[in-house]
Every structure is written in structure tokens, then in C-alpha cells.
Amino acid sequence: MENSDGLFNPSLASTLKKLDPENGEQILDYFQTHALLARDKALLQSSVRDQKKLLVENSKLKKDIEQLRTQLQDKQRRRTYRPLFSPPKTPSFTPTTPANQLVSPTGQTDGSLMAPPPHSSQVKESGRRRGQRKACLGPEPVPLEAEPRIDVSRLDLRVGRIRRVRRHPMSTMQSVQEVDVGESAPRTIVSRLAETTNFEELQGALVVLLCNIKACRQRGVISQARLLFCFSSDTTELLVPPSGSTPGDRVTFLNYPGEPDRELQSKQRIWELLQPHLQVDSRGVANYKGSRFEVKGKGLCRSRTLTSCGIR
Structure with missing residues (x-):
């Protein structure tokens, strides 16, 4: 009979050697090999159900990871493009009429008649403000790359x-x-x-x-x-x-x-x-x-x- 280690009873082994001294050891090795193969097959069959459960759990984990990745990307987009949707600042007006404005024949004041042309420094400042406004938009979003797998298949x-x-x-x-x-x-x-x-x-x-x-x-x-x-x-x-x-x-x-x-x-x-x-x-x-x-x-x-x- 076969014991727990996959080997046959010594008494059976000695009996086989007595019956066939020349081929007894080969017959015994043949039986031991097939006994080990049968045991491995039984182990594989018993583990199929557990392996299926693990595959289902792995697929669920992959879906959860994809959902978390999309949520992170959405949050990053909102944080990056939030300055685009801020309300514009309204200019403040004073109720008094500047002294350099003239009265038109229709009785309306026209400040453009006496207003001096814009200085080149003012143009540069407006250009700088536009550049500063572009810089406030922040850096472009960095795409989230999938993390490399770390498992025994590597x-x-x-x-x-x-x-x-x-x-x-x-x-x-x-x-x-x-x-x-x-x-x-x-x-x-x-x-x-x-x-x-x-x-x-x-x-x-x-x-x-x-x-x-x-x-x-x-x-x-x-x-x-x-x-x-x-x-x-x-x-x-x-x-x-x-x-x-x-x-x-x-x-x-x-x-x-x-x-x-x-x-x-x-x-x-x-x-x-x-x-x-x-x-x-x-x-x-x-x-x-x-x-x-x-x-x-x-x-x-x-x-x-x-x-x-x-x-x-």
C-alpha cells in the first residue's frame, strides 16, 4: 500500500523484489511515479474552485481600480481648469466727469476727444497682464499611467x-x-x-x-x-x-x-x-x-x- 509520502510499504516493496529480483525496483518506481501523478491530479482538481473564486475577485479589483483612476483624472481636470470659469472682474466707474472731456454738440460728453493716446509702457503692461493671466491657468494635466504589475508572472x-x-x-x-x-x-x-x-x-x-x-x-x-x-x-x-x-x-x-x-x-x-x-x-x-x-x-x-x- 502507499503511505503519506507517496512511497509504498516496505513489506510490499520487498515482496516485489522477491517475486522479480531483476525488475522489482523498476516496477516499484513505475508504481510510485503513477501514484505521484495521481495525487498531483487530485490536487489540481480540488483547487479549480478556489482558482475560479480568485479570478472573479481579481476582475472586481481591476474594475475598482479603473473607477478610482477615472475619479482621480476627473478631480485633476476640475482643479486645473477651475480658473477658466471664474467670473470676470467689472471695472469701477467714478460718478464725476473728468475735466479733460469735451461736450459734444448733442450735449453728450466725449472723453475720446481730449484723451491722450496710450503710452507704449501701458501697452507693455497690458501684454504682461495677459501673460500673467495665461500663467494662472496652471500646468497641463499629467496623464495617470498604469502602475507596473508586481506578481510572480514577472x-x-x-x-x-x-x-x-x-x-x-x-x-x-x-x-x-x-x-x-x-x-x-x-x-x-x-x-x-x-x-x-x-x-x-x-x-x-x-x-x-x-x-x-x-x-x-x-x-x-x-x-x-x-x-x-x-x-x-x-x-x-x-x-x-x-x-x-x-x-x-x-x-x-x-x-x-x-x-x-x-x-x-x-x-x-x-x-x-x-x-x-x-x-x-x-x-x-x-x-x-x-x-x-x-x-x-x-x-x-x-x-x-x-x-x-x-x-x-
Whole structure:
């Protein structure tokens, strides 16, 4: 029978080996692989309802954000064009008649007969007043641009296979891996593995990598990607993609279908903002805010033994 870890009872395993010593282990591996696939399928089916609810909530939030944006734009327009609708100032008249006005033959006074022509300084002042009135209109409204999304879809997560592992030549706490990610040449990665890690067991293992970080030099070796680890207070282990994955397979998220950045900009600190939300649930499945790490058609990414822990 299968236990909670996806492995078969030792007594059943020993029985299979006795019945078929040559192919017993292969049969057991075959059963274990199909048991894990069946369990992943059940997890995916159980999460469809929750994922639909999240999609509905996301659409509502988008509508609310659009309404708030239009309200802000309307307020900004009113604030900018308010001086246009202010009432004009009426000139004040004195009841007395100026002494320089003459009386016309019809008995009406005409101030234009004796009024001197406007001086050039008065013309300049009127021009300045017009310029000042234009300046009072204020600056043109600045269009509100949509804020860039900050979610896990901006991370380029791929499946890789470790081809070679060796100690860092200048650091006893670090190691250097050459990982095949489906490209023309393997990527060199500098990471910190546990002291008890067996390098021979890591060769040929499937791992999950963050591939769109900026390459950086670490103690003389250029690191071109980042290995994802599951970690608790005193234990660290590699995040494992589903069996049957091949190097270069994308790790996607059902609720976050966007395309990843070509390269994460260090000034935006995208990885630092997203990393606290990368978790392993109580079943050992990796997720981001409830949306699971998935390789389409092949299954879910999970931890080997850790549960309810973080990912870095």
C-alpha cells in the first residue's frame, strides 16, 4: 500500500523484489511515479474552485481600480481648469466727469476727444497682464499611467538538470553548478549548499531555476541564474519539479498568466518583494499566494520532505 509520502510499504516493496529480483525496483518506481501523478491530479482538481473564486475577485479589483483612476483624472481636470470659469472682474466707474472731456454738440460728453493716446509702457503692461493671466491657468494635466504589475508572472522560472557540481575555488561555503536549461550551453550557477550535501547525488537531478536575474560575479565566478530552495529553521533542500519534466520547461501559475521580464532590474527589487509570498503548503506543494507552481501537462513542483515553509 502507499503511505503519506507517496512511497509504498516496505513489506510490499520487498515482496516485489522477491517475486522479480531483476525488475522489482523498476516496477516499484513505475508504481510510485503513477501514484505521484495521481495525487498531483487530485490536487489540481480540488483547487479549480478556489482558482475560479480568485479570478472573479481579481476582475472586481481591476474594475475598482479603473473607477478610482477615472475619479482621480476627473478631480485633476476640475482643479486645473477651475480658473477658466471664474467670473470676470467689472471695472469701477467714478460718478464725476473728468475735466479733460469735451461736450459734444448733442450735449453728450466725449472723453475720446481730449484723451491722450496710450503710452507704449501701458501697452507693455497690458501684454504682461495677459501673460500673467495665461500663467494662472496652471500646468497641463499629467496623464495617470498604469502602475507596473508586481506578481510572480514577472519571474522566468524554468526546469533545469544539474550536469556538474564542484566546490567553489575561493569559498568553502559555496559551490558551483553547471545546469542545463534547454539552451545551447549550460548555465553556471553559484549557490550555497548544505555541508552534508552529496555532490554525486546532485548530478543529473532536476531543479527549478530563476533565469532572468542579472548575472553577477561571486568570488571570481559569474553566476547566471538562481537555484530555488525550500527552507525551514534548520533545514534546506532543493525545490523539485514534477517527474517527467525536461530542461527548459516553464513553471507557470494559473492565476498569473503574464509574460516574464527579459531581465529583472535591481532598482525595482522585484525578487525581494515577491520572495516572502513564495511558500510550501502543508502538502509540500510550492505556491505563490495560493497559486501552485505548475509545469503544464506534467504536474506540480514540491519539496522532498519539508512542509509549511518558505522558498528562497
